[in-house]
Amino acid sequence: MIDRFNIAADILNLEESIRQKLQRPEKQIVVNFSITLDNGTTQNFEGYRVIHNTALGPSKGGIRYDNAVNLDEVKALAAWMTWKSAVTGIPFGGAKGGIICDPKNHSKTELEKITRAYTKALADIFGPEKDVPAPDMGTGPDEMGWLMDEFSLVHGKTIHAVVTGKHLHSGGSLGRxxxxxxxxxxxxxxxxxxxxxxxxxxxxxxxxxxxxxxxxxxxxxxxxxxxxxxxxxxxxxxxxxxxxxxxxxxxxxxxxxx
Amino acid sequence: MIDRFNIAADILNLEESIRQKLQRPEKQIVVNFSITLDNGTTQNFEGYRVIHNTALGPSKGGIRYDNAVNLDEVKALAAWMTWKSAVTGIPFGGAKGGIICDPKNHSKTELEKITRAYTKALADIFGPEKDVPAPDMGTGPDEMGWLMDEFSLVHGKTIHAVVTGKHLHSGGSLGRxxxxxxxxxxxxxxxxxxxxxxxxxxxxxxxxxxxxxxxxxxxxxxxxxxxxxxxxxxxxxxxxxxxxxxxxxxxxxxxxxx
Amino acid sequence: MIDRFNIAADILNLEESIRQKLQRPEKQIVVNFSITLDNGTTQNFEGYRVIHNTALGPSKGGIRYDNAVNLDEVKALAAWMTWKSAVTGIPFGGAKGGIICDPKNHSKTELEKITRAYTKALADIFGPEKDVPAPDMGTGPDEMGWLMDEFSLVHGKTIHAVVTGKHLHSGGSLGRxxxxxxxxxxxxxxxxxxxxxxxxxxxxxxxxxxxxxxxxxxxxxxxxxxxxxxxxxxxxxxxxxxxxxxxxxxxxxxxxxx
Amino acid sequence: MIDRFNIAADILNLEESIRQKLQRPEKQIVVNFSITLDNGTTQNFEGYRVIHNTALGPSKGGIRYDNAVNLDEVKALAAWMTWKSAVTGIPFGGAKGGIICDPKNHSKTELEKITRAYTKALADIFGPEKDVPAPDMGTGPDEMGWLMDEFSLVHGKTIHAVVTGKHLHSGGSLGRxxxxxxxxxxxxxxxxxxxxxxxxxxxxxxxxxxxxxxxxxxxxxxxxxxxxxxxxxxxxxxxxxxxxxxxxxxxxxxxxxx
Amino acid sequence: MIDRFNIAADILNLEESIRQKLQRPEKQIVVNFSITLDNGTTQNFEGYRVIHNTALGPSKGGIRYDNAVNLDEVKALAAWMTWKSAVTGIPFGGAKGGIICDPKNHSKTELEKITRAYTKALADIFGPEKDVPAPDMGTGPDEMGWLMDEFSLVHGKTIHAVVTGKHLHSGGSLGRxxxxxxxxxxxxxxxxxxxxxxxxxxxxxxxxxxxxxxxxxxxxxxxxxxxxxxxxxxxxxxxxxxxxxxxxxxxxxxxxxx
Amino acid sequence: MIDRFNIAADILNLEESIRQKLQRPEKQIVVNFSITLDNGTTQNFEGYRVIHNTALGPSKGGIRYDNAVNLDEVKALAAWMTWKSAVTGIPFGGAKGGIICDPKNHSKTELEKITRAYTKALADIFGPEKDVPAPDMGTGPDEMGWLMDEFSLVHGKTIHAVVTGKHLHSGGSLGRxxxxxxxxxxxxxxxxxxxxxxxxxxxxxxxxxxxxxxxxxxxxxxxxxxxxxxxxxxxxxxxxxxxxxxxxxxxxxxxxxx
Incomplete structure (x- = not known):
């Protein structure tokens, strides 16, 4: 990401301080939380959310569930989201998130608990006008629905706009x-x-x-x-x-x- | 920190899932921001805030300004704050923060800008009932006053209780x-x-x-x-x-x- | 309502716990308030708001002013609103409300006072993303306008979206x-x-x-x-x-x- | 309650409209919610919160867990709390709540789930400056701690003052x-x-x-x-x-x- | 006020920009509102609130009801409040308010309506951590109680701390x-x-x-x-x-x- | 403005109390703030915002930067905005604002500082559902962008809807x-x-x-x-x-x- 960014920055003749600003994410959050598995034991999870840049508007970007997720990968993907929104002229910034877990090894119940715990930990970060998650590798409409529901519970009202990529009956978009x-x-x-x-x-x-x-x-x-x-x-x-x-x-x- | 924690955990016969919960901080935030220096150039800074545990109440812990600050150190110090509050029976959790900078190389004006930018980036994290900073190495009543003022500006009212260790005339405590x-x-x-x-x-x-x-x-x-x-x-x-x-x-x- | 629900539930083969959840409203609120009548005396009124279900989104449903309004009727009507939203695929839940009063026996001034007092008592319940009233028996655009105005006063800003069925000049919809x-x-x-x-x-x-x-x-x-x-x-x-x-x-x- | 109130009202020579206001609670809320029991099945519960009067300040009153709880009993008890606060000169109003359940037939895990679900349903009603619960028949410091924790989770910060009667380590009072x-x-x-x-x-x-x-x-x-x-x-x-x-x-x- | 301020400023050798800042109030608000008088006619009123300075904390200052109230007088009185708080070391700033009306010519009912309308118009300005009114010429515990009640109604909870000088039973202080x-x-x-x-x-x-x-x-x-x-x-x-x-x-x- | 209003009021046969209400603005705010100029000195500025009427919805109106701006002019212009919205059937009220300054004598940096300070001082007044500024004499998309950015910073999220007339890349409208x-x-x-x-x-x-x-x-x-x-x-x-x-x-x- 940095290499390609530098090539573009050279072409644009960007000054050093702006390069530095764009190379580093505005905010990185690492959260640890635990859930009770179906077998009754407790497991701890680590999750990430990186907000790369919000100069153009609320940040936007998916959340991936994968055993190989790490902070550096999430940082790079968040930056790509900033460029993606900017070059397509959408008034949004870039973000990305992830949880270290193998979704294939968890039941629906456990995935719901993981998603809800992650959402609760980041309830101050997400928001329709702040940071809007979307599905990514290992996540889909179910995860987005749980996230939206937990976010709505925490804020005491239905907030459809906090995620994209949700089910149609939860207010998702046709064609998504x-x-x-x-x-x-x-x-x-x-x-x-x-x-x-x-x-x-x-x-x-x-x-x-x-x-x-x-x-x-x-x-x-x-x-x-x-x-x-x-x-x-x-x-x-x-x-x-x-x-x-x-x-x-x-x-x-x-x-x-x- | 982890070694001593494990000795104590062995004595207390703590179960594994609780050990894991206490070894890892609830939330780590890394922020990047830039200020205009007195000489007109722009400089980028990296700051941290780690909230180790809030089971007993809002987290509490100092903010240090030092060139050697790093996330691991801040994580360890935040954990010590959790134990400190808990063993003294204060209904607070533990946190710690820091900014990579050498306060001796910055003018008062620059230190104020650094403190305000860091505060703005963490305005959703701090709060009298959420996370209460205090002075630490390289910071004192001035930094706490700037932090309180910026936090108050962002929230549109005077919030004295967001920091401890401020000047007496800003509502600080005698004997602090x-x-x-x-x-x-x-x-x-x-x-x-x-x-x-x-x-x-x-x-x-x-x-x-x-x-x-x-x-x-x-x-x-x-x-x-x-x-x-x-x-x-x-x-x-x-x-x-x-x-x-x-x-x-x-x-x-x-x-x-x- | 319950009889027809059970027939549908049998056809759908719904499990018992879901039947119970759908038979009972999530929240029932009874409020008592008084207003000064045009003749200078004080009269007490009892009002209801029943939120049957919000699984699909904010609850939606009318408010009726009638001497025969009672909690059981309002509960049944609220449930019908849940089915209505669900079968038409609108991301809303169901609610209903009412006040025991005969609108024909009250002046416009008294009806405005009744509506404003009822709204103030339920200001925490209503909201564009929580529960959206509409006209029903004995109420119309005037009542919706007073409700919207009082709700807006309490929240310090104009909130058109808190009711449907208001006058066009207050942001109502053509064709309503x-x-x-x-x-x-x-x-x-x-x-x-x-x-x-x-x-x-x-x-x-x-x-x-x-x-x-x-x-x-x-x-x-x-x-x-x-x-x-x-x-x-x-x-x-x-x-x-x-x-x-x-x-x-x-x-x-x-x-x-x- | 009404009989004794009328005797007092006669002595005070209270006018009719004020009698009516004081005989009827300002707000009654009935909530239905379900939890998953330890045996994996789902059970529905009905809970109440009655706010009798808030003329002197936030309402105050206990929550009881008992199979015989009903809305009429809770209404009467809420009124007694209004008189209790008023005659002792405390700037608080009166309230009372309850859940139909036999606490002796539920495990600690189930009681925690019941308390948290009830709290979530009433998160807009409770509050340090609105309505402050306390222990009553069948509830104690554990229930108050769960209520406080859930209320704090919903509001994103630690709110000790939402209940009285909590454990000392959660900020309870000595001698309670x-x-x-x-x-x-x-x-x-x-x-x-x-x-x-x-x-x-x-x-x-x-x-x-x-x-x-x-x-x-x-x-x-x-x-x-x-x-x-x-x-x-x-x-x-x-x-x-x-x-x-x-x-x-x-x-x-x-x-x-x- | 300005003359005496300049004498003090000369003694303190204050620089020009700080003099200017202290000579001018941070914020002046003029509101117009109308009430229905006891005789059924409508009367318009003009009210003021001037916040002179909040550098040391929330602004503090009385509200006077008098036919001779004018913006210049209120500005001068607000400045005196700033000096009063500052020299006595209280972490508060200075403010003052007023309504052009002769309280002797209005019934209690009319005074209550005037106070509530004025409060509603300034509900965004007042607040325990923003600006705290008190009685002054022509106002007393009754006016403070109405102000507190209206402010509490607008914010949906009891906020005793928004005024000082209220009645004891509303949480006023002994000896006030x-x-x-x-x-x-x-x-x-x-x-x-x-x-x-x-x-x-x-x-x-x-x-x-x-x-x-x-x-x-x-x-x-x-x-x-x-x-x-x-x-x-x-x-x-x-x-x-x-x-x-x-x-x-x-x-x-x-x-x-x- | 008043003359023409009276002619229209005569034609409409408006009663006296409504005339008075429409002749006087609901709220006038005067703010004083200072910025550091490019030459290092501090300059004080006076700004205005007048909200004439909000009966039909949030108030709407431009902000002008001009040395000749004064409160009376702003009051008259705010009233014209009320009539403009009303006769075109838009559910908005009328407002206007201004700052006494000559934009031609200030650098972009100074204009940005002036705009941000003015916005911060009026952060409680502006809002998508309260009062929505627009460009006027001496202001344009740059000023609207700074205002929107400062308002968003104060509220901790991107609030595009607080101004109209902003740049396209900030969410402005084509054809504005x-x-x-x-x-x-x-x-x-x-x-x-x-x-x-x-x-x-x-x-x-x-x-x-x-x-x-x-x-x-x-x-x-x-x-x-x-x-x-x-x-x-x-x-x-x-x-x-x-x-x-x-x-x-x-x-x-x-x-x-x-």
Whole structure:
């Protein structure tokens, strides 16, 4: 992150004090909390929230649940969120968060307790006009709903706007699930246009077939781009004549993979 | 800190999950901010606030300004504050904070700007019923006054109770300056009593002659204890017949040392 | 309410604890307050607000002024509001309120005092993100305006969103007055469609000719449905050839009935 | 309550509207909430809080846990608290609360969950300057500590002043446990003085030997009054020569009765 | 005020920018509001609140009701309050307020309405930690009680600390009524001491026999000072042998004058 | 303002008490504050905010920086804002503010300090639901951005809605810059229509060529109206055949005039 930032800063001829300000997050918070597991024992967890910059508005950024989460990674991702909001002209700053845990090893009940304890610890930090979380690796609409509910309980009223990426019935937005994949396909098509390559003559290989990869593949396929390869953490498909993406999605769904 | 904690935990036969909870601070906050120096340039600073535990009440603990401040040190000191409040039966928890800076290299104007920027960044964390700072190494009534004033500005009203150790005219307490030294002398005399040593037959050597050392020396001297040695970072005094502490304090004051 | 709920619960195979939760309101508040009447004497009033469920969002529901209002009625109506919001997919919960009084026996001044005293007593309960009142039997835009004004006074700022059903100049919505009647006509036409009855061959009889009945009649009439009968608390009109609804509305307006 | 109030009101010649105001509580709140029991099932509970009058200041009054609690009883008790504060010149009003449950049939974990759920439901009602709970039948320092902790969690800071009757280490007051019994003994001695009966010639019979009865007995015994009879829900002691109260307390403690 | 300030500023050698800051009030607020008089008509009133300085803490100062009140007078009085707090070492700033009205021409009901309307208009300005009113010319415990009650209503909780000078049963302080007169007598006796005049040989003439003059006379009389003259707006008493102050007070009370 | 108001009030047959209410502003605030100038000296400033009426909603109105600003002017302008909102049916009231200063004599740094100090002094008055400033003479998007940033700092979250007229990247609205000029041109064309004058046969002379005059000229020019004269504070252009407005704008821009 810092390397790329410095290249951009050199091009912009940024003065030293502004570089330093942009290289360091405004605020980093580390919280420790414990929950009672389903087996009755108590486990401690460490969670992070890094607010990189709020010059343009409330900070915005996902929360990831992963055993490999660490403060340095979260700091870098928070900075990327600042650039992302700024270059797209959205009046938001950048943030990111995470909890060291393997969501696959926890029941729904335990994940709810983890999310609620993390939210309570950060109830002064989050807020519609302060810092707005979103789903990221290992989190989704359920986690966002628990976060929103706990935040609402602490503040004594329903505060839908404290998270994005929640379920529709909790006030989530239509189209949120496929939004990132849709974005990938739009920007790919724009890139083709700039490179003067006709979609019908382009091919694509897609690494990862979760929420983002799947929808990217589908949208590109629908635009007539030949998807020759798709892979995820456990298997890969290759067909130089182009894969049938709708069938592949069906296969994934039937095998409960995505 | 952890070693001593474990010895105590073994004696108390504490269960593992409580040990883990007490070994880790509830919340650690790292803030970055910048000020305009007197020479017109901008300088960035990193500050910390660690809230170790609030089970017994709002957290309490000093803020130090020092070039060697780091997060690990602040974490350890915050834990000591938890034990200190708990064993003395005060309904407060433990916290500590710090800013990486050398207060001797900054003008009063710069120190005020540093203190105000740090306070603004932590305005959601501090509070009379949440977390109450105090002076520590490199800080005193001036810094506490600036902190209180900035906190009051942010909250739109005068909040005297957000810090202890402020000036008398800002609502500080009489006796606060000499309190720590007085405590050292009281506990020393109680130790003598327990050891069945009469004060008149005891001698003392005092390392450090700042606010704490000076008042400890004075109170012990007034109780008839022979102070045979006193030292600070630059010089040492030794007299097996006992030093004249009031004269020594006068000498320090005249030479602007303490 | 409970009987119908149990039928639905049986169909959904709801577990016992959820049934109990849904059968009982989350919160019931009874307030007593007094106002000075126009004749200088003091009269006491009892008012209710029942919040049935807020799982989906802030609770929503009308306030009725009627001599026959009682807590049990308000509890049942609040539950209906929960089902109404839920089945239409609106992120709101259900509530209802009422005051025991006969609005026809009170001057505008007295009704304003009653509304303001009731609002002040419930100022901690209402709120755009907590519980949003609306007009019901015996209340209308005037009462909603007084409620909004008193709520705004108590909170020191203009809070338009605390009620729906207010006057346009206070930020009310266009189309609110005829909305319920419009809904009745839409759902009637959908029912006809489902029953494969052409509107031109349908007839309708409408019981009640206040705000809801009047607009239902008008919208159905405009769609070509023959309205053969209309009645209210004091009179009834019947014409097997179909009534001229616009003329009937004119008659009602001229006689100051609706 | 109403009968005695009317007698007093007649003596004071109170006008009708003020009688009505004082006969009816300002606010009654009924809440329903559920907890997960130790056996994994969910149980619903109904709780009450009645604020009788706040003309003189924040309302004050205990919370009882008992299977026989009902809204009418709580209303009457809340009114008694108003008179109690008023006649003793304390700037507080009167309130009372309760939960329908048998504390003897619930584990500490369940009682904590019940207390926290009740507190969360009433978080807008309680407050150091609004309504201050205290222990009553079936509740004690543990319940007050849980209430204070949950209230503090909801408000994001430690709020010791929201309850009285908490543990010393949570900021409770010395002498709170024996205070009610001490009050009974003081007023009894004053009554003797007024009746011109010397304590040494007085005898006492005490019904109930819980916290209040036990300390009343002890304080009167220490003043030389002969306690001839003591009884509680399961047994009674009688000795016309006077019971040895310290021994009786020891017996109760050993048998884990009080 | 400005003249005397400049003399003091010259002695202190104050720099120009600080002089300017201290000569001008931080904030002046003028509010217009109307009430319904007892005769049913509406009357408009203009009220003032001037906060001169809050450097040392929340501002403090009385509110006067008088036909001759004007913004310039209130500004000058607010500044005097700043000096008063500062020289006596109280951590408060200075303020003053007033309403243009003749309290003798208004019923209690009208005065209550005036006080409540003024308070509502200034609900954002007053506060225990912001600006604390007190009685002044034309106001007393009743006005302070109404102000406190209205302020409490607006904030939804009892806030005793927003005013001083309220009735004892509303949480007022013992000794407040006679406090100013007591202060006059104490400072007079200290002046005599400094001038080496024995009280027994001193005489006093007192202009004004309201709350302040009456108690000054009484306290000086009790210390053996001969009060030779007393006057108020309508009459004067002179006796070179000394007036009998207790009798004079009795006379005033009987004639309903003070 | 008062004269024209009285004419309208006579036409509306307004009763006296309502006239008085509408003639006088609800609240006038005068603040004094000081900043450190670029040359190191301290300068004091006086600022105003007048809230004329909030019956229809939060008050709305610009802030002007000008040496000739005075309280009477601000009061009159605030009243015009009330009428403006009311006659256009917007649920807002009227306000206006100003600071006595010549913005041309201050650097950007000083203007920022002035704006922030003024905002801090009025932080209790402004607010999205209370009082919403906008640019006026001598202020623009920069001042609104500083005001919004300072208000956000004081409240600990980003509050975009506290001002209108801010930069696009701070959440400002597209079209805001040219909005007033566009309004002038729309209303002029409507006037022509009413007078039955075809635009092609109309001529216009425009006094002032700042933001409003320039855009009015441009929009009218684009509609085919012949602009025969344009003037500003330093020069005037006249051409009976019609001026080329786009070229004139270019000339102004090149000479850095508008």
């Amino acid at each position: 699930v496929e939004a990132t994949g849709r974005g990938v396909s739009i920007i790919s098509l724009l890139a083709l246009e700039k490179l003067k390559i006709r979609p019908a003559r382009a091919t694509a290989a897609i690494q990862g077939f979760g929420n983002v990869g799947l929808h990217s593949a589908l949208f590109l396929y629908q635009k007539g781009i030949k998807i020759v390869a798709v892979s995820d953490v456990s298997e890969a498909f290759y067909n130089p004549e182009g894969l049938n993406i709708p069938e592949l999605i069906l296969y994934y769904n039937l095998n409960n993979k995505s | 300056v000499e309190a720590t030294g007085r405590g050292v002398s009281i506990i020393s005399l109680l130790a003598l009593e327990k050891l069945k040593i009469r004060p008149a037959r005891a001698t003392a050597a005092i390392q450090g002659f700042g606010n704490v050392g000076l008042h400890s020396a004075l109170f012990l001297y007034q109780k008839g204890i022979k102070i045979v040695a006193v030292s600070d970072v630059s010089e040492a005094f030794y007299n097996p017949e006992g030093l004249n502490i009031p004269e020594l304090i006068l000498y320090y004051n005249l030479n602007n040392k303490s | 007055v005829e909305a319920t009647g419009r809904g009745v006509s839409i759902i009637s036409l959908l029912a006809l469609e489902k029953l494969k009855i052409r509107p031109a061959r349908a007839t309708a009889a409408i019981q009640g000719f206040g705000n809801v009945g009047l607009h239902s009649a008008l919208f159905l009439y405009q769609k070509g449905i023959k309205i053969v009968a209309v009645s209210d608390v004091s009179e009834a009109f019947y014409n097997p050839e179909g009534l001229n609804i616009p003329e009937l509305i004119l008659y009602y307006n001229l006689n100051n009935k609706s | 446990v024996e205070a009610t019994g001490r009050g009974v003994s003081i007023i009894s001695l004053l009554a003797l003085e007024k009746l011109k009966i010397r304590p040494a010639r007085a005898t006492a019979a005490i019904q109930g030997f819980g916290n209040v009865g036990l300390h009343s007995a002890l304080f009167l015994y220490q003043k030389g009054i002969k306690i001839v009879a003591v009884s509680d829900v399961s047994e009674a002691f009688y000795n016309p020569e006077g019971l040895n109260i310290p021994e009786l307390i020891l017996y109760y403690n050993l048998n884990n009765k009080s | 009524v006679e406090a100013t007169g007591r202060g006059v007598s104490i400072i007079s006796l200290l002046a005599l001491e400094k001038l080496k005049i024995r009280p027994a040989r001193a005489t006093a003439a007192i202009q004004g026999f309201g709350n302040v003059g009456l108690h000054s006379a009484l306290f000086l009389y009790q210390k053996g000072i001969k009060i030779v003259a007393v006057s108020d707006v309508s009459e004067a008493f002179y006796n070179p042998e000394g007036l009998n102050i207790p009798e004079l007070i009795l006379y005033y009370n009987l004639n309903n004058k003070s | 810059v040219e909005a007033t000029g566009r309004g002038v041109s729309i209303i002029s064309l409507l006037a022509l229509e009413k007078l039955k004058i075809r635009p092609a046969r109309a001529t216009a002379a425009i006094q002032g060529f700042g933001n409003v005059g320039l855009h009015s000229a441009l929009f009218l020019y684009q509609k085919g109206i012949k602009i025969v004269a344009v003037s500003d504070v330093s020069e005037a252009f006249y051409n009976p055949e019609g001026l080329n407005i786009p070229e004139l704008i270019l000339y102004y821009n090149l000479n850095n005039k508008s």
